[in-house]
Each structure stands twice: as C-alpha cells, then as structure tokens.
Amino acid sequence: MKVFLLFSFVYVSQALIVCPPDACATVRCAAVTAENCNGAIKQNGGFCGCCDSCENYLAEGDRCFTSILLGMPSTSHCGPGLHCDMHTFKCVANTEKRALNPCAQELSTFTATHGGMPLLGAHKPLCDVDGYYTPKQCQGSRCSCVSKEGKAIEGYGANVWEAQHMTCQCARDQYEYMQTGLIGRLFYCTSDGSYQNYQCTGDVCRCTDSNGDVIADSKAVHIGQIDSLRC
Template identity: 50%
Template sequence: MLKLICLAVLACGAYAIVCPPNICDTMDCAAMDSCNGLVKKNGGFCGCCDSCITQLVEGDACSTFLLLGVPSTESCGDGLYCDQHTHRCHPIVKRDLGPCAQRLAEVNAQLDASQHMLLGLEKPHCDTNGNYLGMQFSGSQAYCVTEDGTMINGYMVNRWETGDSMTCQCARDQYKYMQSGLIGKMFNCAPNGNYASVGCTGSVCYCIDQSGNQVGVSTIPIGQQDALNC
C-alpha cells in the first residue's frame, strides 16, 4: 500500500509540473562532450538543455512508464523496443512482404500514378501472409497458381464460372507432389483445380472433401467409381 501511495504522489507531482516562461534563461546546461550515448536535442527538463540518452542493448531492463515532465535518460537502442510485459529490450521483428503483397503494392503504385484503371492490369489476390491465393484472374479467365505466383498448367476456367468456390487446392497439392519427385499418389482434380468429389488410392475409390480427405469409410473398386454417390 505504501508503494502505491508513493507512486500516486509522484504521479500527481508530475502532472503538476509546469514550465514557467523564461525558465530556460536560468538553466546552466551541462556540456554533452562526455555523453556516452545519444545526445537528444532539447531533451532535458522543460526542453531547455540537451540530454544524454543511454542506449540500452538487447536484454537490458527498461521501463515503459514515464512520469510526465520528467525527461527520459535511457532508451532501447536501434532495432529494439521495450516490452511492456517483460520490461526488457527486445528486437523489433519485421515481416517481409510476400510475393503477392509485393506485386499488389506495385500494381497499386501504377494505378495511383495513372489515376485510372489500366487495360489488362489485374490486382493479385493475396492471403494474410502476403502469398498468392490459389485462384487468380487474367482477362476473362481464372487460373490456378502456387503460393509464389507460378501458374499451374491445365487449370483454367471462365472467370464468371468461379463464384467463391475456386480454391485450386487439388492443383496446388498435385503440383507440390510432382515437384518433390515422388510417384504413386493419384490426384483427381476438377477443371477449376479443386478436389473432385471422388478420390482413389490404388484400386479403390471413395468420397473426398474439398481438402482431399476421405469422407466416411465406404470404398468401391476403381472400375466402379461412377457408382459412388458423393
């Protein structure tokens, strides 16, 4: 309780600090020649003098709580921030833009420069990580791509036929499997790159969902797969 009272008193005192006119005329500022840190211009009390800011390194203890009117004398160095939970300096993690996000930024810049839609210029469709979504558009066509935007041959439909159901998941999984050099796994993809309703392994077939996983336990010989009611 005593600590809380002391903090409250300090906080009230900080809020009461007012810099009167011409206060800087009475200040005797110390030289910053011996500052072993960052010299902050007018960073001292009431902005009258320069201040010396100690640059903390990763892992150093720091504080996110500053009393109003009291100049800070230390801060986390370049590329670091003071974590409010651990009260330690941690690196600032910067997420690189994915290939789709980079392309989208380029397209938006072109559109801003021209101030009108450019013929044949399509905005890419990106996921939350900045990678390409499976379905992309080109003119009147919709086609499948990998996460980095590589076109997957054999999967293209009319743009108006896609709706919201074209994910190209089967086309992507098939492409990735073929790139691995493995053989033996069969993929039954629809023309739009989605998984078809029937999948087969070896000599048996079964119903599958949109992720390619088997639905239920029923199977049927591969020669009778048309008899499946999926």
C-alpha cells in the same frame, strides 16, 4: 459514369498544363529552409520546377498512403528510421519491416501505382495471410491456377463466369507434391483445378470434400465401380 467523366476531365485538364520555358521568370519563391521545413528540402521540387519544396516527414503511426494521383507525387514521407507499411498504410519502425513474399510484393506495387483501384487491364493479385498467392488468380475474363509463388499451373483454368466454385486446391496440391520428386500418389482434379468429389488410394475410392479429404463414413468402392459412388 460520372466518376469516369470526372477523371477524364481532370486528366485532359492536366494534359493541357504545359510549363513554358519562361514559366519561372515572374515566380517569386518563398524561402524553404531547414528551420521552416519539417523534413527534407527538394531542389526545384515545386510547380514547373521553379522553386524548392519541402517534403515533410511523417511520424510513427501517421497514415502514409497517398497514391501518385494524376502525376502529382506526395510531398510527405515517413521520417528517418521509418517506412510505410503497405498493409496498414501507417509509418512503422524499420525494425518491424519484414521481407515481403511474392504476392505481397506485387500487391504493394499495385497499391502504390494504382491506389488499390481495379483499373482496366491491371492485375490485382489475391494473397494469403503469409503474402503468397492464393491458388486461384483471375485476370480479365480468365481464371487460372497458380503455385504459391505465382507460377501458372498448366492445364487448369476456367472462364470467370464459370469459376464461382473453382478452388484450384487440387491443382496446387498436385503441383507441390510433384515438386518433392515423390511418386505414387494420384490426384483426381476437375478441369478447373478443383478436387473431384472422390479420390482413390490404390484401387479403393471414396467420397471427399473440397480439400480432397475423405468424408467420414463414406462408402468405399473398387476403382472399377467408381460410377456407383453417390458423392
């Protein structure tokens, strides 16, 4: 609550800061030149646009993550030939830059916009190590199953308070299998997209784990006797 009140106070205070038309009339600008600016000179980049400002260049390895806080842009940027790595928040050479996969792109935008803070209504995506979406994504009070590109897989989902053991792995595997155009394999998924504790091949069913893999030494039964499985 204290943090909320602090942000509310700062936000309201900022809202009260208005630059009148003659704000720059009595302002004396310090000289900003290439000699005293380790970076680029931004025309009218100072407070109320009265003076020029210096946008400093950061060196390789310097920390570059400064969120756009309360409308005040950062005055430091990675220097020429460098970019800000959104995973390490350090300036790295452009030769190391790789195209971000869909989830990593959204996470990068979220981090730059919200500073990584879980703001109300904002969706912070969950990504795997390759920058794709994890099978389960939650927003608000609902969790859904998605493809690795983030497309919702229809028919599978659960309320957040019911999704503790929800994996969406069955829904994801089924979706990817259908994208190949192949037919013949059946997937037995729960309503939240997780694997049932059994899977059937043809008319033979056996107990499986959360990834749909057959548990070693599990009993095999005819599909008509599936209720007799004790998985």
